[in-house]
Amino acid sequence: MSQQSHISDIEQIESSALRELDAAGGLDELEQWRIAYLGRRGRLTQVLRRLGGLAPEERGRVGAAANRAKAALEQQLAERERSARKSQIDASLAEGAIDVTLPGWPSPAGGLHPTTQTIREICDAFVSMGFEVMEGPEVEWDRYNFEMLNIPKHHPARDSFNTLWIDYTDSDGERPMLLRTHTSPMQARVMENRRPPVRVVVPGKCYRYEATDPTHEWHFSQVEGLAVDRGITMSDLKGTLQEFVRRVFGPERRVRFRCDYFPFVEPGVDWAIDCFACAGEGCRICSDSGWIEIAGAGMVHPNVLKGVGYDPAVYTGFAFGMGVERVAMLKHGIEDVRLFYANDLRFLRQF
Amino acid sequence: MRVPISWLKQYVPIGVSSKELAYRLTMAGIEVGEIDETGGDWDRDNVIVGHVLKVDSHPNADRLTLPTVDIGNGETATVVCGAPNVAAGQKIAFAREGARLFSPRSGKVETLKAANIRGVESAGMVCSSLELQLGEDHDGILVLDDDAPIGMPLVDYLGDAVLDIEVTPNRPDCLSVLGVAHEVAALTGGAVTEPDLSYPEEGLEIDGQVKIEIANPELCYRYTASLITGIKMGPSPQWMQDALVKAGQRPIVNVVDITNYVMLEYGQPLHAFDFDAVKDRTIIVRAARQGEEHVTLDGEKRVLSPPMLVIADSTDAVGLAGVMGGANAEMRDGTTSVLLESANFDPVNTRRTAGALRLRTDASYRFERGIRAELAPRALRRATKLILEIAGGHAAKGIIDLYPGRREPRPVKISRARLKQVLGVDFTMSRVESVLSSLGFERAKEPEGIIDLIEAVEAAPAPERDSTLWMTAPYWRSDISIEDDLVEEVARVVGYDSIPETMLATSIPPRGEPSLRTFRETLKDLLASAGMQETISYSLTSLESLGKVDATASGPEPLKIANPMSVELAYLRTTLRASILETMERNRRVSRGEGLRLFEVGRVYLAKEEARERELPDEREMAVGALSGPRFQSSWHAPRVNMDFFDAKGVLETVFAKIGGHVEYEPVRDPILHPGKAARMVCGDAVVGVVGEVHPAVLERFGLEGAPVVLFELDVEALRQAIPQDGRRYRSASRFPVSHRDLALVVDTGVPSGKVQSIIDRHKLVVGSTPFDVYQGEGIGHGKKSVAYRIAFQSDRDTLTSEQVDRAQGDIMRQLRREVGAELRDLHG
Numbered sequence A: 001m002s003q004q005s006h007i008s009d010i011e012q013i014e015s016s017a018l019r020e021l022d023a024a025g026g027l028d029e030l031e032q033w034r035i036a037y038l039g040r041r042g043r044l045t046q047v048l049r050r051l052g053g054l055a056p057e058e059r060g061r062v063g064a065a066a067n068r069a070k071a072a073l074e075q076q077l078a079e080r081e082r083s084a085r086k087s088q089i090d091a092s093l094a095e096g097a098i099d100v101t102l103p104g105w106p107s108p109a110g111g112l113h114p115t116t117q118t119i120r121e122i123c124d125a126f127v128s129m130g131f132e133v134m135e136g137p138e139v140e141w142d143r144y145n146f147e148m149l150n151i152p153k154h155h156p157a158r159d160s161f162n163t164l165w166i167d168y169t170d171s172d173g174e175r176p177m178l179l180r181t182h183t184s185p186m187q188a189r190v191m192e193n194r195r196p197p198v199r200v201v202v203p204g205k206c207y208r209y210e211a212t213d214p215t216h217e218w219h220f221s222q223v224e225g226l227a228v229d230r231g232i233t234m235s236d237l238k239g240t241l242q243e244f245v246r247r248v249f250g251p252e253r254r255v256r257f258r259c260d261y262f263p264f265v266e267p268g269v270d271w272a273i274d275c276f277a278c279a280g281e282g283c284r285i286c287s288d289s290g291w292i293e294i295a296g297a298g299m300v301h302p303n304v305l306k307g308v309g310y311d312p313a314v315y316t317g318f319a320f321g322m323g324v325e326r327v328a329m330l331k332h333g334i335e336d337v338r339l340f341y342a343n344d345l346r347f348l349r350q351f
Numbered sequence B: 001m002r003v004p005i006s007w008l009k010q011y012v013p014i015g016v017s018s019k020e021l022a023y024r025l026t027m028a029g030i031e032v033g034e035i036d037e038t039g040g041d042w043d044r045d046n047v048i049v050g051h052v053l054k055v056d057s058h059p060n061a062d063r064l065t066l067p068t069v070d071i072g073n074g075e076t077a078t079v080v081c082g083a084p085n086v087a088a089g090q091k092i093a094f095a096r097e098g099a100r101l102f103s104p105r106s107g108k109v110e111t112l113k114a115a116n117i118r119g120v121e122s123a124g125m126v127c128s129s130l131e132l133q134l135g136e137d138h139d140g141i142l143v144l145d146d147d148a149p150i151g152m153p154l155v156d157y158l159g160d161a162v163l164d165i166e167v168t169p170n171r172p173d174c175l176s177v178l179g180v181a182h183e184v185a186a187l188t189g190g191a192v193t194e195p196d197l198s199y200p201e202e203g204l205e206i207d208g209q210v211k212i213e214i215a216n217p218e219l220c221y222r223y224t225a226s227l228i229t230g231i232k233m234g235p236s237p238q239w240m241q242d243a244l245v246k247a248g249q250r251p252i253v254n255v256v257d258i259t260n261y262v263m264l265e266y267g268q269p270l271h272a273f274d275f276d277a278v279k280d281r282t283i284i285v286r287a288a289r290q291g292e293e294h295v296t297l298d299g300e301k302r303v304l305s306p307p308m309l310v311i312a313d314s315t316d317a318v319g320l321a322g323v324m325g326g327a328n329a330e331m332r333d334g335t336t337s338v339l340l341e342s343a344n345f346d347p348v349n350t351r352r353t354a355g356a357l358r359l360r361t362d363a364s365y366r367f368e369r370g371i372r373a374e375l376a377p378r379a380l381r382r383a384t385k386l387i388l389e390i391a392g393g394h395a396a397k398g399i400i401d402l403y404p405g406r407r408e409p410r411p412v413k414i415s416r417a418r419l420k421q422v423l424g425v426d427f428t429m430s431r432v433e434s435v436l437s438s439l440g441f442e443r444a445k446e447p448e449g450i451i452d453l454i455e456a457v458e459a460a461p462a463p464e465r466d467s468t469l470w471m472t473a474p475y476w477r478s479d480i481s482i483e484d485d486l487v488e489e490v491a492r493v494v495g496y497d498s499i500p501e502t503m504l505a506t507s508i509p510p511r512g513e514p515s516l517r518t519f520r521e522t523l524k525d526l527l528a529s530a531g532m533q534e535t536i537s538y539s540l541t542s543l544e545s546l547g548k549v550d551a552t553a554s555g556p557e558p559l560k561i562a563n564p565m566s567v568e569l570a571y572l573r574t575t576l577r578a579s580i581l582e583t584m585e586r587n588r589r590v591s592r593g594e595g596l597r598l599f600e601v602g603r604v605y606l607a608k609e610e611a612r613e614r615e616l617p618d619e620r621e622m623a624v625g626a627l628s629g630p631r632f633q634s635s636w637h638a639p640r641v642n643m644d645f646f647d648a649k650g651v652l653e654t655v656f657a658k659i660g661g662h663v664e665y666e667p668v669r670d671p672i673l674h675p676g677k678a679a680r681m682v683c684g685d686a687v688v689g690v691v692g693e694v695h696p697a698v699l700e701r702f703g704l705e706g707a708p709v710v711l712f713e714l715d716v717e718a719l720r721q722a723i724p725q726d727g728r729r730y731r732s733a734s735r736f737p738v739s740h741r742d743l744a745l746v747v748d749t750g751v752p753s754g755k756v757q758s759i760i761d762r763h764k765l766v767v768g769s770t771p772f773d774v775y776q777g778e779g780i781g782h783g784k785k786s787v788a789y790r791i792a793f794q795s796d797r798d799t800l801t802s803e804q805v806d807r808a809q810g811d812i813m814r815q816l817r818r819e820v821g822a823e824l825r826d827l828h829g
């Protein structure tokens, strides 16, 4: 075969290939076409294989022509494949439309109890101010719940604590074991076990003998706070609670102290925030006072410090408490505390 | 304590509104709960005291009259009146045109307009009690006392407000009008005028007429008494009755009313004995005898025991000291001689006595709070004076005053340094002294006996000496004993608003070890993210409820509450199982058929049997979960299948994977779980919990028949201990490809899959395996099951060849054959 006939052969293969390519439809036909012309035994490939028999200078010229034709065909094929793939995708998209308004696969949603969430929120605010979270026993000794908190036996302040007692009487005829009525016993427990500085918050369950109503529950949670060191003042207490209130109730809220009596603090105060609902005008939430009382606080009583072996002339400290449910009720607009432990999912799932 | 403003004004001028006064008292610790106001709506200019000069008849109506009223400043007014009781000479409440009054006709407050009634102009109105909203009476006009000043605004004459004060236990002084008056003086800049205590002592010396002895001086610190003879029992005057009613006391008879009045005035309980009923004119204050019987004023027979304290005559108790008088020496209509007692009793003993007899009275309430002994003679003289004025008679000369518990008032120090140390505020001592003086404190000398301290002060530089004061508390205050008490006095009067806000500037203490709390809260998060809803239920329960989960049959006996609120809340729970099943039941009722996934993390209370009385119970943190109902919300593509054992296990596996615990499941018998569908969870050497379907019989006890309920229970602390604490080490992922092989095995039905899997997984080239098919039945021998596993092989060092994988699979097969008798399933046979 002459060089010329080789070249015309190539041109002929090329033109017939292009013709057939035009006629090819989907991706399958394109693949068949590729095998027929460009595959290992394809017509163009065979031409290239035969080049071995040509003289070197002929081989160069014919080879160049064959490679040009191959490149041209490959390019054409790629283009056709692209468009064929696109139309195939378009076709499948047209068929694959779904009803997007149908519900998705259900995936169970869990959640945490509002008390858990509120305790975390309260504790987090104090942790960021250097407090450590600790917990203590719910079944307590009278000693920790009362006596070490400057509330000796037969003290009239005991009246307000409506205690649930454990059915056991000691040799003195006294009941020494009780369900803690507040988280305050941990003040004594923590200080007994560490030297100052102390800076802790204590969340936990507390119990009182109490008839339940929308604002009273015998089973409730508190968070106690305690900071003791040289140089801690009531101004620090006010600043700490103010910072807490800013974080939990919003940057606008203000703390107010009012004199109150708790035997384990002196001076003792009851702390309130200005009403977020009426901005001090007076409304149902704040019983028309413009202020919402949160709980008690004060400077740790020297007798309490002495009781745990701290020198009250050297160390001062503050303590505060708050009801977790009360904080959650204020934050979420819950009007009945009994909802917390009735465990109705229609309530719990809202948090 | 109910404190009428009108009563307060007898001792201290009040220049602020009752609302403002209530606010100031509240901020200073004397919390005013409510203000009951009378006459607050009467306008000063238009509702005034008038004097009826004459009453003419109405020319056109028989039932109407025309009173002419002097309303002061030379003004008179003639009005048309329909009341039958109006008469010349009366002092009445007159309302001018424009006054806002209650209209009985419309039932609303209306503005009074000038009117022409049946041809006569009416220039106002004479008011009834109803129109003034003082009472229900509208049959006639309200007639005032003759001394009512003409032209005075009625609100100044009749208006009043009662402060309802919630007195804290440390302030028994504020259980009295005078005590509150002292607070008012300090908070408003006024001064208190105390009542005059002098009276004519016309009788014989009291010492010769009555013999008084304190047999138990440790229980009676002071006993004062006076004797009045020739009195006449009868009703109290109206002013006293009004005062008592406003303060919440029922008027009875003059002498008794006076003792109540003076108790409310001074905070000192008093008791009046019919002296003729006191045998041998002798009073002995002594402990009760064991079993001694005594009928108190309320008619109840009381059985007493020492150290209850009684007031006795020569033979019998005539009163229960500090609590209530006896019926045998009660004041009667014919009583003519009264022995008046004003004493001071031990607070703790009074409280114990009142508590033991369940007899809490106004007297015991005050004594148990520790009132000052200095009150006793003052209140005695005050009451004696009032008896003479109201009931007549003659007072014996002198009073009895036995004072075995006398203690000299102890001055208390207050220093500028302490104020700054506690409050963070630097006060000048002149300010401090003026605040304390306004509360009735007095400057005192440094007490003797602490010479060292005085020398130290002398030696100190002058500013130091000037910055310390010694103050003595006034006779009515019993709550001041240490310096910080005075610090509080200063703070509460100056006001806490003046205390600045500072942030803690001291060093942050080092933290302790990570606690159980951290672990538990992580566990809660994981359970919630696995689709479980947290619940929290009561820690108290009943034996019946515990019995439903067989918790009473074994384990420690639950701790009992001595004073339970109800039988449902009489024991501390020893398990959370009953709680979660009860919660499940409650929610199933309202769930509209959806699947429920609940958990609770809480404490159980396990008494230490051998040391129940010496040690607190073990409060063990447990986590329980319960799953029941459809696995998926009812949906167009979700199959309607109920959750079972493997739903709970799936949740647990997710949790354990996250906390890094390797847990094995072993079949277990549990009294409340299905015998064939329960496993205990073992982590390391420790059993950390159980999971299983609840036994149908137990479901019935909870009303949970129907869909199965799967329950799991974890011992949180045991789990924490069982999990490696050293934290997680990062391992880089292998760069080499994973090869998968499927292995279909036939084993005896009794061979747990977990056992097979553990044999597969321990091969060093195996990085994971999953059972993907479990089959029992045709084609498999009787008593056999087929389980197919997909096994992943991978090496850290190179790409595994198929020969290497074949060899590994062969090794595994040999082990399986030897250990559990497994055979390859012939898929074609």
Ligand SMILES: [Zn+2]
Binding pocket: A275, A276, A277, A278, A279, A280, A281, A282, A283, A284, A285, A286, A287, A288, A289, A290, A291
């Ligand atoms: Zn408000």
